[in-house]
Amino acid sequence: MSTTFSIEPQTGLTGALLNVQAPESRPVIELDHIHKTYNMGDVEVHALRGVSLTINEGEFVAIMGASGSGKSTTMNILGCLDRPTKGTYILDGEDVSSLSKDERADIRLRKIGFVFQGFNLLSRTSALENIELPMLYMGIDANERHRRAMEALGAVGLAGREQNHPNQLSGGQQQRVAVARSLVNKPALILADEPTGNLDSRTSIEVMEIFQRLNRELGITLVLVTHETDIAEYAQRVIVFKDGKIKSDNQVERQRSAAEELKHLPVVDEDDEDE
Ligand SMILES: Nc1ncnc2c1ncn2[C@@H]1O[C@H](COP(=O)(O)OP(=O)(O)O)[C@@H](O)[C@H]1O
Numbered sequence: 428m429s430t431t432f433s434i435e436p437q438t439g440l441t442g443a444l445l446n447v448q449a450p451e452s453r454p455v456i457e458l459d460h461i462h463k464t465y466n467m468g469d470v471e472v473h474a475l476r477g478v479s480l481t482i483n484e485g486e487f488v489a490i491m492g493a494s495g496s497g498k499s500t501t502m503n504i505l506g507c508l509d510r511p512t513k514g515t516y517i518l519d520g521e522d523v524s525s526l527s528k529d530e531r532a533d534i535r536l537r538k539i540g541f542v543f544q545g546f547n548l549l550s551r552t553s554a555l556e557n558i559e560l561p562m563l564y565m566g567i568d569a570n571e572r573h574r575r576a577m578e579a580l581g582a583v584g585l586a587g588r589e590q591n592h593p594n595q596l597s598g599g600q601q602q603r604v605a606v607a608r609s610l611v612n613k614p615a616l617i618l619a620d621e622p623t624g625n626l627d628s629r630t631s632i633e634v635m636e637i638f639q640r641l642n643r644e645l646g647i648t649l650v651l652v653t654h655e656t657d658i659a660e661y662a663q664r665v666i667v668f669k670d671g672k673i674k675s676d677n678q679v680e681r682q683r684s685a686a687e688e689l690k691h692l693p694v695v696d697e698d699d700e701d702e
């Protein structure tokens with residue numbers, strides 16, 4: 428049975444945007460003995476050396492590990508941007524281990540939302556149009572695109588900013604546009620690679636608050652790479668990579684609440700913020 432989640436009125440997000448199912452501990456990600464080897468001329472780089480991992484629907488997972496430990500390689504495979512050299516990847520029930528480039532592009536569009544450290548917004552394009560873009564590729568009609576994009580913009584607290592171009596928005600606001608964009612195709616999974624890497628600490632907490640809300644209230648499955656321990660503590664589970672393998676995989680004992688922490692931080696008017 429499906430349950431439509433409702434969300435606090437001030438966010439402007441209704442369950443209709445995503446119409447998500449209640450999480451039932453169904454795996455969204457199943458990695459089985461994944462290897463990735465890069466051939467660099469005569470040298471082979473073993474970026475991943477047998478990674479097995481299950482992430483269920485509704486989980487919020489942080490991936491940590493030293494530079495070179497295999498985090499980005501893992502994210503590229505999870506995001507169907509790259510294929511494993513060996514091993515199986517089942518995404519949302521579908522074996523995507525050996526799909527062609529075009530098939531992977533199609534899966535990405537339908538199943539995965541991406542949030543990047545550098546926001547990756549189109550600079551000459553309004554916030555609204557940036558958010559509409561994935562739906563344009565999906566062939567969703569203009570009215571529906573507009574409706575969903577407005578709803579997503581409200582969900583990230585940016586109602587009224589639809590016509591602003593990225594250079595008219597602060598870093599935190601740009602990242603919120605990127606989060607809205609990642610949502611609109613109703614993905615099975617959102618992947619975020621260092622999403623707070625370019626943000627100051629308060630803005631980072633604001634972005635984490637949005638992720639926590641999407642996760643808790645809409646049941647969205649989230650996987651986030653961070654090198655900051657305090658950011659990882661907003662997730663429910665932390666996986667640490669070392670030398671291309673999983674070194675540890677633990678539930679967070681006391682998950683931080685970004686919403687609670689924001690209540691105790693002084694309010695900043697973001698419109699006055701420097702870029
Ligand atoms: N495209 C590539 N070509 C060759 N080697 C790569 C490539 N991408 C990553 N590597 C190597 O694979 C290993 C893991 O890298 P990466 O997944 O980027 O680690 P992290 O994101 O944890 O810093 C490193 O030794 C890195 O140099």
Ligand SMILES: [Mg+2]
Nearest residue numbers: 495498499500
């Ligand atoms: Mg990396």
